[in-house]
Amino acid sequence: MSASIRFSLPGRRLSVRWLASALAAIVGLLAAAGGVTAHGPDPLVGSGRWNQDQALAFRWRTGYVPTSAIQVAIRNAAAEATATRASQAASFAYNTAGANLIGYGTGATCGVNGLACFTRTPTSSFTMWLREQGHVYDWGTLKWCQAYSTPPSGCYDAENIALDEFGHVEILDHHVNFSSESDYGDAVVQTKSRTNPIAGWNRHAFGRCDVATLQVQYDVRTWTAKYSTCLSLATTLGLTSNPSHVASGGTVTVTATLKVANDSSYVRLALNPLSGRVVTLQRSPHGKNAWATVGTMTAGSTAGTYSRAIQLTAATDFRAVFATPTDEGLRAATSATVVVAVP
Amino acid sequence: MESRWLRWVGPGVIALGAVGSFATATLGAGPRSWAPRPCSGGAAERTAAATLPVPTALPDLGLQAWFRVDPVIDGAGTLQGQRVSLGLDGVRAVRTMDLPPESFASGPFGRLVLIGSDDGVASRLQAVDVAAGCAWPVAEESAVVRRATIDPAGELVYEARVDRASRVDLGVWSRPLDGLAPARSVLPPIDLDDRFGRTFATELSSSTDGQELAVESCGEVACRTRLVSFDGRPPRQLAEPDLGLVAGVDGDRIVAYGACRGLPCPLVVTDLASGLRQVLAPEAGLADVVATSDGPRLVHETLGADGIGLRAVGLDGGSPIDLGPLPAGLRLMAAPDRGGSTTRLPHDWVLLAPDGRLPVDATSPRPQLRHLTDRTTVQLDEVIP
Numbered sequence: 001m002s003a004s005i006r007f008s009l010p011g012r013r014l015s016v017r018w019l020a021s022a023l024a025a026i027v028g029l030l031a032a033a034g035g036v037t038a039h040g041p042d043p044l045v046g047s048g049r050w051n052q053d054q055a056l057a058f059r060w061r062t063g064y065v066p067t068s069a070i071q072v073a074i075r076n077a078a079a080e081a082t083a084t085r086a087s088q089a090a091s092f093a094y095n096t097a098g099a100n101l102i103g104y105g106t107g108a109t110c111g112v113n114g115l116a117c118f119t120r121t122p123t124s125s126f127t128m129w130l131r132e133q134g135h136v137y138d139w140g141t142l143k144w145c146q147a148y149s150t151p152p153s154g155c156y157d158a159e160n161i162a163l164d165e166f167g168h169v170e171i172l173d174h175h176v177n178f179s180s181e182s183d184y185g186d187a188v189v190q191t192k193s194r195t196n197p198i199a200g201w202n203r204h205a206f207g208r209c210d211v212a213t214l215q216v217q218y219d220v221r222t223w224t225a226k227y228s229t230c231l232s233l234a235t236t237l238g239l240t241s242n243p244s245h246v247a248s249g250g251t252v253t254v255t256a257t258l259k260v261a262n263d264s265s266y267v268r269l270a271l272n273p274l275s276g277r278v279v280t281l282q283r284s285p286h287g288k289n290a291w292a293t294v295g296t297m298t299a300g301s302t303a304g305t306y307s308r309a310i311q312l313t314a315a316t317d318f319r320a321v322f323a324t325p326t327d328e329g330l331r332a333a334t335s336a337t338v339v340v341a342v343p
Numbered sequence: 344m345e346s347r348w349l350r351w352v353g354p355g356v357i358a359l360g361a362v363g364s365f366a367t368a369t370l371g372a373g374p375r376s377w378a379p380r381p382c383s384g385g386a387a388e389r390t391a392a393a394t395l396p397v398p399t400a401l402p403d404l405g406l407q408a409w410f411r412v413d414p415v416i417d418g419a420g421t422l423q424g425q426r427v428s429l430g431l432d433g434v435r436a437v438r439t440m441d442l443p444p445e446s447f448a449s450g451p452f453g454r455l456v457l458i459g460s461d462d463g464v465a466s467r468l469q470a471v472d473v474a475a476g477c478a479w480p481v482a483e484e485s486a487v488v489r490r491a492t493i494d495p496a497g498e499l500v501y502e503a504r505v506d507r508a509s510r511v512d513l514g515v516w517s518r519p520l521d522g523l524a525p526a527r528s529v530l531p532p533i534d535l536d537d538r539f540g541r542t543f544a545t546e547l548s549s550s551t552d553g554q555e556l557a558v559e560s561c562g563e564v565a566c567r568t569r570l571v572s573f574d575g576r577p578p579r580q581l582a583e584p585d586l587g588l589v590a591g592v593d594g595d596r597i598v599a600y601g602a603c604r605g606l607p608c609p610l611v612v613t614d615l616a617s618g619l620r621q622v623l624a625p626e627a628g629l630a631d632v633v634a635t636s637d638g639p640r641l642v643h644e645t646l647g648a649d650g651i652g653l654r655a656v657g658l659d660g661g662s663p664i665d666l667g668p669l670p671a672g673l674r675l676m677a678a679p680d681r682g683g684s685t686t687r688l689p690h691d692w693v694l695l696a697p698d699g700r701l702p703v704d705a706t707s708p709r710p711q712l713r714h715l716t717d718r719t720t721v722q723l724d725e726v727i728p
Contacts, residue, residue, distance in 0.1 A: 046607050112544035121607075138512065138543060147421070191563065191564050
């Protein structure tokens with residue numbers, strides 16, 4: 001089942017069709033050229049997911065051990081994947097007893113092209129290969145920047161490439177860029193890798209559109225965690241008053257509940273409570289539709305709730321407002337009006 | 344008791360030392376490179392060598408040529424050369440040729456394996472008759488010959504070239520198998536297309552029906568395929584940036600992976616005549632288009648948390664068959680553009696090998712053959728006479 005989901009980039013807002021299942025790959029292939037999901041969160045490379053926060057330990061493949069410089073690059077990339085996933089996606093770490101093999105040279109699972117490749121069989125195992133220094137392609141000879149004290153022009157950064165591979169292992173397919181590739185920096189997981197010194201050649205952190213898909217598939221780490229700005233998730237804001245009526249001069253406590261909307265395309269993010277946000281309470285004389293801001297509501301005892309106590313002398317309408325934040329991928333919401341009667 | 348397989352590979356192990364450790368082998372520590380003697384005979388004999396029929400039954404495997412290409416990497420992790428291992432399925436000896444980094448092997452074509460090597464000054468192409476233990480030169484070019492193949496009639500060699508200085512694509516050329524006539528251009532360089540990026544690799548193969556040459560030009564991830572008819576019809580092209588390596592071509596149908604950097608990856612058949620696409624496998628592992636008694640079928644791995652399985656399906660998506668799980672450590676031997684090794688098998692059989700590559704040492708597990716209709720599985724060393 002597909003669902004409509006809106007994703008945004010700075011200065012523009014796009015509507016795209018997105019599938020939150022393995023069918024994404026199939027539909028992408030069935031689509032006309034260029035008709036695939038564009039400029040949003042990375043597509044999915046397959047349907048299988050790792051367990052949330054599954055720890056994936058890797059070791060070097062016997063007989064195909066990377067050079068020490070490449071080992072360092074791969075270990076760094078593993079740490080960067082873990083540190084910048086901003087979600088409960090799998091983590092990676094080297095361990096001499098690791099069940100997942102990473103090799104250097106030629107692996108049967110790699111084709112003739114490409115700089116590196118992987119296999120993934122969640123929740124069981126993964127493999128990864130990086131081509132050897134000096135591998136000859138049609139265009140020329142592969143140079144890993146790590147093989148030089150001063151990276152030469154045209155070399156590929158093994159750390160960046162390995163981070164791309166770890167992204168694939170997680171579940172990410174190649175980011176779909178604008179034709180200008182002005183959004184290349186939004187993702188590390190890219191169809192075309194860049195060489196020194198082209199911008200992005202040595203990026204060592206997942207981009208916001210990599211993170212967006214990881215969050216959708218694996219969930220955020222806490223209810224206060226920021227959502228990737230590559231997302232544009234609808235939110236819902238509920239409002240209640242306790243008590244629902246009060247004598248003149250009495251006090252009511254108004255409580256708002258902020259959540260990510262219940263959309264199946266949001267997968268693990270749907271209905272997530274949103275804590276640590278700014279929710280504003282507004283009031284109006286009952287039936288007058290003359291809204292005035294009361295102030296910011298304070299965090300409640302339950303995740304995603306915000307409350308404020310207020311003394312009333314007349315019947316009052318209340319509503320809560322969540323404005324679109326500039327630093328994360330959530331959309332604004334306004335609660336329904338709650339009437340507090342003052343007999 | 345020593346198995347036939349071990350007897351087959353045993354001498355190779357002795358000769359090669361730790362072939363499985365190529366990745367960390369020091370150049371020069373291996374065996375002396377085999378230099379085949381010159382073959383005798385003329386064009387007819389050479390065509391006959393290239394057109395030895397596909398084996399019809401498992402006992403015929405004993406005379407089938409095989410090869411495997413391994414990189415030779417020095418202690419600093421830099422490619423120093425390619426080691427090509429050659430042999431016959433039923434013969435003990437394994438021959439090895441140490442070649443420069445820019446080298447390749449293709450085939451087998453009947454008894455022949457094409458070996459291309461470039462020393463930085465010239466590219467040389469030779470046809471090795473593995474059964475006869477001899478070879479003849481096919482070409483020596485100042486341009487770089489990146490890949491070559493032999494047409495199903497065993498008469499022409501097709502070669503993909505790039506310019507030595509600029510590495511610009513020079514297209515596809517053909518020449519007689521005996522190498523006695525100059526090459527002629529049969530396909531121009533592929534157009535530049537930013538959707539695919541610069542060309543990383545060009546692969547040449549024949550369609551399963553033997554009517555067309557498939558020229559696959561791959562960027563870092565996505566590939567374009569041009570089909571060149573052996574009978575002079577205009578070339579056809581499939582150029583979709585969401586498609587990657589080709590698993591096989593049959594008539595109007597091109598079976599290709601999605602533009603994936605790894606596996607699993609969708610396998611899609613595109614009908615060039617209609618332009619229609621069909622997903623044959625949404626998440627496939629290693630794969631090959633295999634000749635069967637019912638026509639070509641796609642055989643592919645299924646990758647799951649509970650292990651790797653095998654499945655076959657018609658190129659029209661029909662008659663899927665679950666071929667059961669793969670033993671631990673064995674993978675489907677795919678096309679040589681993935682595994683760098685291959686041999687020819689009778690119809691309806693596939694080979695399961697360690698990491699999907701023909702082994703040149705005696706490490707377990709032992710390769711197996713599996714039948715595509717009745718799932719019969721036999722050890723390779725039990726059927727080689």
